[in-house]
Amino acid sequence: MLKAFLHVVLFICTLPLIAAQKSSKCENSCGTSKHLPYPFGFSSGCHIRLNCTENSTIVLDKYPVRSVTNDSILIDLPAQCGRPVEALLSMFSHNYAPTSHNGILLQNCSSPVKACRIPTTMVQTNFELLDCGNHSNNNTISCYSEDVNKSTFIDYLSVTRTGCRSLLSAIATGSLGNGSAISLDVQVVELGWWLDGESQCSDDAERVTVxxxxxxxxxxxxxxxxxxVGDGYRESLGCRKESSRCSAPKYLSGHCGGTTRVGVLIGGVAAGACLMISVAMMCCFIRRRSHLRTRNRTRRRLCEATGISIPIYPYEEMEKATMNFSDKRRLGTGAYGTVYSGKLPNDEWVAIKRMIHRSDTDNIEQVMNEIKLLSSVSHQNLVRLLGCSIENGEQILVFEFMPNGTLSQHLQRERGNGLAWPVRLTIATETAQAIAYLHSAINPPIYHRDIKSSNILLDYNYKSKVADFGLSRLGMVESSHISTAPQGTPGYLDPQYHQTFHLSDKSDVYSFGVVLVEIITALKAVDFLRPQNDVNLASLAVDRIGKGCLDKIIDPFLMPRQDDWTFSSLHKVAELAFRCLAFHSDMRPSMVEVAAELEQIRLSKYVSLGGNFKASSETSSCSSSSDVSEKPLSLMVKKFELDGRGIYDSVNSLDSEKDRSPNSVEDSWLSEESSPSSNSLLGHVIQ
Structure with a gap:
């Protein structure tokens, strides 16, 4: 006890010194859930300074920052007509600049710009509907890029010499690993960053010249x-051997590894001031130190398992946020945990996932796996991990809050009275894009293994986000599949995977095919109340679609609302689902193909086509034969007959209600007239 008391005295006596030291450090936190890695921050003591807005948004100049990695910064560059090309200069500084992985999109050019790395079809698909007061706008977009083999960064002077007056937007690209380019993000610029001055690399790191x-x-x-492993910087994590344990943690930064240098200056402090410490303060300090030790042990454990550091929340804060895990705050329960809505001290709503207690090994493995995977990806349609709490024998993950629940709840009418078809199609498209990102833009790829409607969450604007990565696994680089015992949810599990134990990207394609059928029919993936042969929704859908009887299983909510486009797109999505549900994985399309096809179907609503759509007789009568080859799927939907009329339907706007508590957000779209606004749908096209 005397030793602890002396620690308290020393702590109080050196408070002024600690405060002075902290003021000269780099502040790297924006709000409670956003933290930047070294050397980034928001104060004058940071090597590369960004800005934190009042609503805890990280911005560079005036552009929102999407992510920061060990060599790049991704910022949003929304499409804007008439923006001067000189605006690109603000993205060049003595510490960062746009890389050659970008395609800079320009307008108002005196002559076409040279060939670009970005496919023309991608530019047209994402920007052809942007109205800049010129009906032939899509033909005026020029794309400028550098040869990645010859240049690391965009040449600003070369951009200004193109003769183009307007900076429209940009597309950041990456590599699939085989040398071919793939678009990663639309309306995004990738900036490469560097430090200047004397090298601050640790002893076990190399200096990369930029x-x-x-x-x-x-x-x-x-x-x-x-x-x-580590970040390589002497002032931060430094480097440590992969097999070694993390060294003593940095108490102020929350990182493990590296070195901590604290200069202690004791002197000139009046002894009388130090002796005024009360026993109550001493007890409070001891308790606080115990909590710090627990949280820093958690940080070391996370660092050892994942090599990353995320915010650690006290368990007491999780209890308070969820009203002691009250059933009133319960959002749902899955195979590995129960999810609650929670309100943090800063009034931010979050989703708190409390893992179900099994063995300690199983719990920790699920938590570490989910943390590692979620921290390695960044996509607008993947749920964001905000932090965790691993104390008192509990494993808790904290995610961004999705106020409109799950897709399953809306399809089963557990929330609202049903979703209009354009909303369902947009949700399907966004979900497919997220899964395609996991399969194609990550190396090695990530296989989710538990794609289902209850893992597709909806935010204030009914934008979809894929969640629950507890079963996800990294794919093997040297082979197209990995071998593992079948795990997943009945009704969504790839039948071939169940037989061969070979997990591949096509297993997720099969599960997504089941989700597409759910979106069309609003039926459960497995329902024992249906006839014995129809218990499994996938088998039911393959049978009905193959016989040309899709109309027999379409959600009755959609039937009175069918117009020409709805009828056509429903059958096209059904055909796509049929292909996804093929028994042999080689017969299924890739998720990149699925995402592209859904986007094309969704955009067809805004194409200036018209005419009276006439259903083929093949779709109005069901075949008694089970031979699918007798009813080619291409005959299920006739092509539109052009007669000069447009089929673009204006829909009313719906304001997002971000200030509502989760208990009061129960609204749903009852018809196309109350679906998302045309501007909202257009936003999905150009994002």
């Missing part, structure tokens, strides 16, 4: 040598 594109002055980044 040549500044404007000043032509060498900068650097640090990278740990092979066999070591």
């Amino acid at each position: 040549l500044s594109p404007l000043e032509n002055w060498p900068g650097y980044r640090c990278r740990c040598l092979e066999g070591f």
